[in-house]
Amino acid sequence: MKTRREWLSWLATCGLSLGLTLVFWLPIWCGAGFVGGDVYSYFFPQKVIYSESLYAGELPLWNARAGFGYPLLAESQTGIFYPPNLVLYRLLDPHSAFHVSFLLHYFAAFVFASAAARRLGMGLLASWLTALVYVYGWFPPRTCVEWAIIGGTWLPAALWCAESFLSTRRWRFAIGLSGVLAVQLLAGHFQIAWFTLLLLAVYVPGRVFWFWDDSHRLSANSQRPDGGCYEPMVESRWRFTRPYRITAVVFVAMFCGTSLAAVQLLPTYELKQRSQRATVGKEHELDFGAIPPWYWTQVFRPTHWYSPLTDREAEFRESPPLGHSRTNSAEAHLYFGVAPLLLFGVCIAGLVSALIAKRSVNRFAVFWLVVAIVSGLYTSGWLLPLTRHLPGFSYFQGPGRYGLLTTWAVAVLAGSVADSFLREPDVSRRLAWTLIVGSMWSLSAFYFLGDDVAALMTDFELRNIDLRNPLSLTWTNPRGDSVLMSFLQLFLLVGVVIAASIVLWWFSERPKESDERIGLVGLVLLTTVLEFWAISRLVTFTQTVESPPLKSLEQSPVRRALVDAAKTRPTLRLFAPGANLPSTLGVSSVPIYLTFGPAEYVDDSLRLPEALGTNVVPASREQLDWLRRSGVTHVLCFESSPLASAMTLVWQGDDPFLNRAWGRGGQPLFLYELNDSLGRLQLRSLDGNVRDPKTWQLTAFESPANSVACSVETAEPGLLVLADLDYPGWSVTIDGRPDESIRVDGQFRGVRLEPGSHRVVWNYQPRSVLWGAAFSVGTFLFLAAVAHVRFWHPARLDWLDEGDSPVR
DSSP, X not given: OOOHHHHHHHHHHHHHHHXXXXXXXXHHHTXXXXXXXXXXXXXXXXXXXXXXXXXXXXXXXXXXXXTXXXXXXXXXXXXXXXXXXXXXXXXXXXHHHHHHHHHHHHHHHHHHHHHHHHHTTXXXXXXXXXXXXXXXXXXXXXXXXXXXXXXXXXXXXXXXXXXXXXXXXXXXXXXXXXXXXXXXXXTSOOHHHXXXXXXXXXXXXXXXXXXXXXXXXXXXXXXXXXXXXXXXXXXOOOOOSSHHHHHHHHHXXXXXXXXXXXXXXXXXXXXXXXXXXXXXXXXXXXXXXXXXXXXXXXXXXXXXXXSTTSOHHHHHHHSOGGGTOOOOTTTTOOOOOXXXXXXXXXXXXXXXXXXXXXXXXXXXXXXXXXXXXHHHHHTTTTTHHHHXXXXXXXXXXXXXXXXXXXXXXXXXXXXXXXHHHHHSSSOOHHHHHHHHHXXXXXXXXXXXXXXXXXXXXXXXXXXXXXXXXXXXXXXXXTTOTTHHHHHHHHHHHHHHHHHHHHHHHHHHHOOSOOOHHHHHHHHHHHHHHHHHXXXXXXXXXXXXXXXXXXXXXXXXHHHHHHHHHHHHOTTOEEEOSSSSGGGGGSSEEEOOOOSSOBGGGGOTTTSOOOTTSOSSSOOSHHHHHHHHHTTOOEEEESSOOTTGGGEEEEEEEOOTTHHHHTTOTTOOEEXXXXXXXXXXXXEEOTTXXXXXXXXXXXXXXXXXXXXXXXXXXXXXXXXXXXXXXXXXXXXXXXXXXXXXXXXXXXXXXXXXXXXXXXXEEEEEOOHHHHHHHHHHHHXXXXXXXXXXXXXXXXXXXXXXXXXXXXXX
16 A cells, blocks of 8 residues: 555656646647658658548558558557557547647656656655656657657656566566556557667666665665664565576566567568568668767757757768768757766766775666666667667667667666765765756756747747748747747746645655755756756757647648549549658558558659659659559649649649648649549459450449458459559458459559459458467466466465565
8 A cells, every 4th residue: 555655756746747748848738739750741641540440440450541552550650559549549639639649658758757766766856857857858859750759658667667576576567567568569660669678688687686785776775874774765675586587577577568569569570571671771771860979969068069050960961970871860869968967977976986996886876877888889870780680670770769778877877866965964065066067057058048949939930920821839929029928937837847846745755854955956857847948949850830730631622622533533542742641631642651661662663753754743754654553543733734734633722731731831732633544443454454444344442441342344354453552461352252362563453353243352351460469369368367376376376486575
């Protein structure tokens, strides 16, 4: 049972976490939304289709509307089986679900990180500092990639479960670790789940065999001058009598976590074998996103590197990582805050002095320092030659993303130093001055960067104002008059949040002594929040707008025109600039943009020819022939087409959804219909030539999430071609009887038809999903059986217990 003080501690942490989401994302709370980065070019198109399918009572294993289709489950970033997604995208519209999920994960990430720090031995205030550095130091510049905060939420939760099991030997925490890892993997993308597994793989043996004793912790229970001890923050620990067995239990729990997520992992593995990530090369650059060593100076030069006056992207082009790799300011971001960085330096100085004096070193600190150094070095890409062929390392791009582990390690060590400062009986004046200097340095960084934020906000307004449909930042107007008021509101909100949280902390901890140390740590929290807030506005590829484009989707005239045309021409397909986004219009669209997709989409021989034209406006007969054979019936252009004689203009004008999503406010769009195009379904002669539409008739066509069905009448034998991607898992039946599927043009699905009337149905039922579901269900039943035996018949598993540990 939790005590009243423990409940107050949790309440204080939840209150602070909620308050920080208000401080950093108040516009999102008020209904604003993100634009820029991959938000509209990648994530929203997936989420719109996912939401529509859930409303229709289907789980979309396949996305037929982007490109020629791709396995939506296997691509993974939609998170089809991720529990929060199943709830949010069924109950809310895509815009609301996306941003509620965003806020929910920031809230949970801070709570989990604070809980993990507490379990590692820190007090409440110090755990807040750790959580603040981890959550708001690394994630806000990466708002353009949804997977970052979603995956990052579960890393500290997994560490909390593992440490809880090692501290208490209660098996519910081992089973909980399996559940946390499964949920993290079901969220998709997997890179931060990979970081979690790597961290646990080194932390658990280190914890069991090396720093098992509390005395190795920076925040260990300090001796009072009278010989007594301060109150412990965690359960007392003892030496492991069966270290190999206890380690094996944790690793089995980790394996069960991955097996629980097999329904997601097996389809993804199948896609990997057929994708651009099957081999390292031009389409799969492992060194993309590395941090140049010269850019590591950002950790103590924020006012230089994060100022709009510094062209970071130009610097990356001039001096790229490894001499040739591509990167950007979001991928290369690594910042801990000035005050936490100084506390980290104090920790290093303490270890060095202990080595010089030949005293025993703090193994807890050494472990996290090694994690920080190794992961920090990996961000440069220097270690890729050693790991590029290893499983896991060869799958994920972005060495700079390993900076997440660096950030967590630095956050733990900074929090531990702060905790030691709060708990020691005598105040260290040197450390106190370090905190003061760090706070003032952070405040000065906020002062200089805050001025840049104000200028950037105002400039964004002036460049994006549209009198017909204003695109404005929530806290400003086109003249920027309210910028000063916004900063005053920010100061007030941060002060209220920190003050309320410290009051709750006071009632939960009830410190026997009150001195300046509490105020100094509170000052560090305050100034670090302000510093992170300013940087989150300057280092980002997204902007926050009051009226997001997605809210205008239903008012899109292009969408209405296409949906109306699809009623009489259900095989319609659109060619449009801005890959993926047009798939939200309710019809199939090309081209497609996937960072992880079928290899056919990166095969130059199958792509739209570029001779004499561009990929934005078809301008050559070769391109026109490619469009027709690919089932394209309509073309959307930014300008009038030079092939207007081969097309019929359907509509032109300003689209409130597309124009704003593409940043083309007030500029016209042109929607054409291709003459003599058959659409996604074509009947060809057996030699491959397209048959005259008069020789056959399409009487019905349906294309739900995981199947395509049509009714066809033909007077002659022919090859019925569905211009959708041929991929493992698709099967075809003709009049209810299985038939052989034929690959056409190197990527499409075809089936031979005899004269007469036929009902042709393609179904997507991949074996990888079925096998994955079987593994997931089997693992769940295994864990349920272990939990049952452990609770009702604990003696049967005594051989796995520590001799002096609790039963449960």
